[in-house]
Amino acid sequence: MINLEKALAGRRILIVDDLVEARSSLKKMATILGGDNIDVATDGIEAMSLIHEHEYDIVLSDYNLGRTKDGQQILEEARFTQRLRATSLFIVITGENAIDMVMGALEYDPDGYITKPYTLNMLKERLIRIITIKEELRKVNKAIDLQKYDLAIKYCLEVLDSNPRLRLPASRILGQLLMRQKRFQQALKIYSQLLNERSVSWAKLGQAICIFKLGDPNSALALLNRALVDHPLYVQCYDWIAKILLTLDKPLEAQAALEKAIVISPKAVLRQMELGRIAYENGDMVTAEPAFKYSVRLGRFSCHKSAKNYLQFVRSAQALLINPKERQTQNKANEAFRALTELKQDFSDDKDSLFEASIVESKTHLKMENLDEAKRSANDAEDMLAKLECPKIDYKLQMTETFIETDQSVKAQKMIDELKSAELSDKQIIMLNRLDNDLNGEALKRHSTSLNDQGVSHYEKGELEEAIIAFDQATHYEQAGISVLLNSIQAKISLMERDSPDKKILKNVRSLLIRIGEIAKDDERFARYSRLRKTYDRLCRAAAK
Structure with a gap:
């Protein structure tokens, strides 16, 4: 066994505890036991600042350090940044009984634990045992x-x-x-x-x-x-089970393995990130969203903080924004917007991340049926794209898609024309063709809407023949909606009621009804559809006589 007083003398020691009484008590005990070069930190952020500034021989850190980095995150970052030598000691002090905290710290291999409450003799015996093995x-x-x-x-x-x-x-x-x-x-x-x-x-x-x-x-x-x-409770086994299952092309089973690990140790940010990634690729946003949300929360004071986590959280949350009028959906959307605000503040120098944040923000506003805000975010993305020296092709494709979604067809067409002359991968060519088709589809839809408006104007003036011509042109396009089809049916039925049933017109009405199909009873257009259907049936009987 070592002589603890000699072992501690001259060694640089760091004590980390957010409670002044506990911090002072531990420093006093360490001094009595032989420590003569002791620094103290009041939280995880201060601790990491000191660890980056000095090389410590021994770190004695409380696990629970309030709202900033905890003991696990200090250990994780110290190892990740290689500021904790193999010859150094990291000892976790904990009074926590929660298994997730204990297991989480264990994953990063601290040299030992000291459990609260402890006496001077208990601390001495524990340090002797830990330091003896380390010295040998x-x-x-x-x-x-x-x-x-x-x-x-x-x-x-x-x-x-x-x-x-x-x-x-x-x-x-x-x-x-x-x-x-x-x-x-x-x-x-x-x-x-x-x-x-x-x-x-x-x-x-x-x-x-x-x-x-x-x-x-x-x-x-x-x-x-x-x-x-x-x-x-050995969670690393689950991690490796997931890795191996992924190599065997079994992503759903890999996700299930990580979900079990998360139950045991939810505070490991890398595990939450991996679960989110796999669940997202599996299309399971119900699992991906909380995993990314937790990785954002854990990463706030971690070396693993990244803009990607924020973006993935918002992307997965978007898929869960089903009904914009529901309180739960609104709350989730607000969480997503707050995350994007935090991203923009914390990564203000990262132009790429700011561009992606604006794109994701626009799409989130669209999910909440707020076109004006979506367009504003799209324009922010356009400004950020212009500031990038060599913007990625994928960024330009994202920008094009967002222009289409926010009804900015002129800008979208300009971007598509530019991309057609660029060198694209096969995957990018497929996406560009899809966007080109989408843009053409939107143009046709707008043209159909314009023709429908002309038809409505003629109908309101009693110009039934002219209205039918306009509606026929509008319904010629597959993009014509149910309301346009109903308008066309109404104009034709009104003409036959004014004049007389016409088998050719009735045949055309029948084809329009087939295109509409069934309308749900809770649809606001159901009453109009039912009324027109009854009139059509009556006119058919009259024409058959």
Whole structure:
């Protein structure tokens, strides 16, 4: 066992706790135990600022740090940004009983836990145990810090030969090092030898990963599922089950695996992002929307914060905006708009993200049947597109689609003409052709509407023959709506009521009724349709006499 006072002396220590009493108490205890170079942070943001500024030997962080980064996110970011050396210690202090918090922090491999409440002696014993193991593996971890992985592997093997007591931690590091170098056969041997003697969850996971990497996904899946029988809360098994299922082209099963992992540990932002991505591709927006929403929330104080998360949240929310008049839909839309506002503020220097945000915002307004706001957002996107030095072809296609959706056909046509002279992929050519057809369809629809307006004007003046000519031209287009078809029927029926039933006109009315089909009783046009249908039937009987 080490001498704790000597072990702490001269080492740079960081204590993180948002409660002043707890922070002061822990600093006092650490000082009594030998610490003489101690910094303190009051929240996760301050902690990360200090970690980026200094190299700490020991970090003692409370798990729950209020509204900013928590202990898990500090550990995650410190490892992700490589500001936490392998020789350093990260110890989580927690009084939380919630399993999602504990499991979440466990995923990022803290060196140990200290559970509240604790006394000075309890802290001392825990630190001695944790630091002793770390010191005995110092040569290994120092080689890792220097990125001398072959040397680290050599030292691991020496530890395994000379110190059986360290077999578990040394085997774990050795397996990870071998997999880092893609030496999966050797790593598999390490894990398998250990598992022949005892059941260790991380060794089962490592064994399954190696078998998968060596080309046997089905055996790997079987191993992972057996591991979950013995260790049902080991969430990384679910992560790897999902990865393997995706390679087997089973995205629905992969999604189900991640959903189980989320129940156990919902605070892992990368897992929420992956669940959202897979569910979105599966067309399951009911699952994708909350996953992206949670990844946005978790990512606010995380190194994994990204504009893409915000955009994906809003895109998935759009699919759930079914009835704009319902309160629930309005609330969801407001959440989406708030997310876009936050994106624009936090990523104000990212022109690409601002362009995509304006496009997504326009589409969201359209879902809420607010054309004026949709057009305003589309114009914002147009302004952002003009500011991009070399805008992507896909951006121009998105802009074209948004112009069409917001009834800006002149701008859409100009963009289509420009794109026709660009070098496009097969996928982009297909989309451009679709947009060209959509634009032509919209033009025909507007032309049909114009003809319908002419017909209505003639009908109101009693000019039935002229009205019928205009309505016939309008109904010639497939884009003609039910109201246009009903107008044409009414003009023809009015003419026959004024003059006499005409079999040729009745035949034309019949074809229009067939085009309309059945109208639901709750449709506001149902009463008019029923009245015209009865009159048509009466005129048919009269013509048959």
